[in-house]
Amino acid sequence: MLFKRKRPPLLGIDISSAAVKLLELSKQGARLRVESFAVEPLPADAVVDKNIASVEAVGKVIKSVVKKSGTRLKHAAVAVAGSAVITKVITMPASLSERELEDQIALEADQYIPYPLEEINLDFEVLGPNAKNPELNDVLLAASRRENVDNRVAALELAGLKAAVVDVEVYALENAFALLKRQLPPLPADRAVAVADVGAMMTTFNVLHQGRIIYTREQGFGGKQLTEEIQRRYGLSYEEAGLAKKQGGLPDSYTSEVLEPFKHAMVQQIGRSLQFFLSSNSHREVGALVLAGGCASIGGMDKLVEQKLGLPTSVANPFVEMTLAPRVNAQALRLEAPAMMIACGLAMRSFD
Structure with a gap:
């Protein structure tokens, strides 16, 4: 564990229906800093109903947004839409090791997911002890059709990037929401x-x-x-x-x-x-x-x-308490801030 490799820093890349948004964050002590960001519009119909219809078109825009941002990072976190993901909280014995838990979920997943397992990407997270029985853990299962994940991975690869994390948009938003607490x-x-x-x-x-x-x-x-x-x-x-x-x-x-x-x-x-x-x-x-x-x-x-x-209503700005690298255009970032919540939540996965 002493020599365990750290995860490389990640770009947060939000592929929405109309644009690709890129954000790079670093951390200095407890404070976050914006190292780079960029936004580029997508061609019409490149993404339809949050599904990538043209991997080539999206890959081209990601490549452009990487160049525009000036980042040197090569690993990224992306997200699939919540509507493309099935989630379910199940209970498992708390005594299971992580490997045993993984094996058990693989055996039982077809009880919870209405697709053939070879057609999906499946992941899980242990939420903690069950409220009614401390000998059980609540475990969150998340599954998405394989093409939803594969198309995002392929689009990143066309831009010379590697997908280190594929998240879910609502969880990325939840991650970034922590930055808004003082604004409420x-x-x-x-x-x-x-x-x-x-x-x-x-x-x-x-x-x-x-x-x-x-x-x-x-x-x-x-x-x-x-x-x-x-x-x-x-x-x-x-x-x-x-x-x-x-x-x-x-x-x-x-x-x-x-x-x-x-x-x-x-x-x-x-x-x-x-x-x-x-x-x-x-x-x-x-x-x-x-x-x-x-x-x-x-x-x-x-x-x-x-x-x-x-x-009481406010406009989201996750960057209020962050510092900015010299190359970041503060005015441009402020204008884009409300639309950068998911990109911000994804970029914060660097610090998990």
Whole structure:
């Protein structure tokens, strides 16, 4: 154990439906430092419903984002979507060694996973003693169809990177959530925090209690709808509409006729997810809400959500207490921060 090799430092690479986000972190004492980051858009339909449709196209963008970031790291952590993963908590004798546990799970996995074992990637984590029987351990099983994992590994390899960790997006988000605690209002111990991650194609609504995700809901709503409305209203190509959305230059009517209706639709979607949670978890109240994803950067979005839903609302920024390497553009990082939660959680796997 004295000479056990340390895991090499990892890049966090988030492959979303619309972009590839790269983040490199280092640790100095207890403090994290951003060494490099970069974001590059993906071609349309390269990733569909969070599944990689074109490994070559995604690999090309990863290669570009690595070059843009200037990183020298060659190992990465990526994640598959929570909807592509089956998870189940089972119990196993606490007396089993890790090897015995691995063998036992391999023998029994087909009881819990509805796919042939040769078609899946399977992993497990011991959560700790079972609440009702201390002689048993609770064990989390996670399984995903093999192509979900293999396509991400292959895309990284095309960019000259090695996949050291394949995580699940919700667990990466949970990992990064620890960085937001000081940005939240003081809450009673029984209150939960909701994180609404509104990306390009999908809104993922997570509820966390004491730092653990207890509820997840996905719905097909995101920034693509705003881009398409700009495209339709002003006769632009999809690429031109996307640039105009970020850089400005649209007619004065844009704010009142396009942006404001989208913002209210976004509040409605978040409110609906919140009601779904409350109706299925009547014993648990939500005390605060965090906006993440690209759409969280829309000006005044947090204030509108707070006003309409009556919850203290903030915009996610996992980098507030981190230092930055000289080559990191602080303003660019701040603009991308709400969309970097998953990349941040993945990059933090370097320190496990």
